[in-house]
Amino acid sequence: MAWDGYITNLMSGTPPFVQEAAICGSEVGKESVWASTPGGQLANVTVAEIKAMMSLDRSPLFASGLHLGGNKCTVLRDNLHSDEDNTIDVKMRPTATDPQSYSITIAKTLKSLIIVKGMKDIPGGKINIKASDMKQYLRTKGY
Structure with missing residues (x-):
């Protein structure tokens, strides 16, 4: 599946409010960045970072x-x-x-994580809606 179009969709908005986005595979053994905003920080998300997000032990996320x-x-x-x-x-x-x-905001689908980073001073609620809408769509497609 070509994921670049999904990144384009996540980046859309008038006025623009998303700085960058990434879609990462989250299945065990298949953790990787599938697509991301070119040149963005989210292109550098690591396998270890994906595993930490997916871990059932949530205490380290709040502690460190x-x-x-x-x-x-x-x-x-x-x-x-x-x-x-x-x-x-x-x-x-x-x-x-x-x-x-x-x-x-990071949203989990069946097989992936959608990560959406807002521009400076953009509230989290607006970013959450963008990530959640994409999550719902990808879930209907089996991802």
């Missing part, structure tokens, strides 16, 4: 945070393994090269 593409994030709300929601809301912390923090 979550990493995405090597960047530390604070977990704000974790319902990834909740059948009604299947999302995590996080805040990417400022780095040495970028003093801003960004809202990110």
